Amino acid sequence: MDQERATQSPSTSTEPVRSRWSPKPEQILILESIFNSGIVNPPKDETVRIRKMLEKFGVVGDANVFYWFQNRRSRSRRRQRQIQAATAAAATSGRAEDLQHMTAMSMHQYPYSNSEIDLGFGSCSNSSANYFLNGTSSSSQVSSFLLGLSSSSGGCESNNG
């Protein structure tokens, strides 16, 4: 399942005629990590910072980042609502089998399944945040960003109180 389609050959043209932005796997990884760290609605300046990170892996604009989070929030919320509605319906009908149906149908949004991607944005485990890495050059670059973010984002407090 190689999805590196973002870099297709423009067949001797000046531009790959991309009608819309296709986030690279590394970019998606970063975005998902940020989202799962709790930053689901980054303010303007934060969006700019995120875009600058992503730009290291491919061309991207602030608007793309803005749309990504907007869609992510919306679809996350929608999924939740669906599950809730189905659960309520199943509970009303009183049949446990219906729960199976709804579970099966409500999780084909991201190829990452329901296991949320968490690189330690919200858990201050920057020293062990690279446990998922193996040797891909791109992944190591992503890790650098994430590790850097952990400290610059101010999410990790050494002393509490």
Added chain:
Amino acid sequence: MDQERATQSPSTSTEPVRSRWSPKPEQILILESIFNSGIVNPPKDETVRIRKMLEKFGVVGDANVFYWFQNRRSRSRRRQRQIQAATAAAATSGRAEDLQHMTAMSMHQYPYSNSEIDLGFGSCSNSSANYFLNGTSSSSQVSSFLLGLSSSSGGCESNNG
């Protein structure tokens, strides 16, 4: 904040029952023309007049018109701001490549055209405002409105005081 609730009848059997107003092409043409004529923030009474024009092409409420202009203003400014920012950034770095980034993400608002629609609202050319027409029944109806507006809107001053 809401000036008036849009009165939409979803009881139409022939349509997919829209939960929200979808402006018809003719309505968009009219709205765009008015906006581009310089009327970007019509007062209450102007809004009512505009709504009455639009009603010839489909159900629409004052609130719809109000929201349309509000969103149009907002998004027009946002686009402009984004383009300016990207242009300034490219100028600062002095690299032409940055302009590519900007181009890749600059969103187009309406599929009708990137250049602003101008039918002559602001240039007093009501007699030649129909140069764009060809024979579509809808278009000719729109032209009637636009021509009528040119005089009723008071955009053309024959004598300057």
Added chain:
DNA sequence: CTAATATGAATGAAGG
């Protein structure tokens, strides 16, 4: 090739 799905982008509506 066509249908279904995933998802970037656009926009009507609302809240503040």
Added chain:
DNA sequence: CCTTCATTCATATTAG
């Protein structure tokens, strides 16, 4: 005026 949410459109990708 600004941001945000829910819906919808458009298109790229994948399944049949």
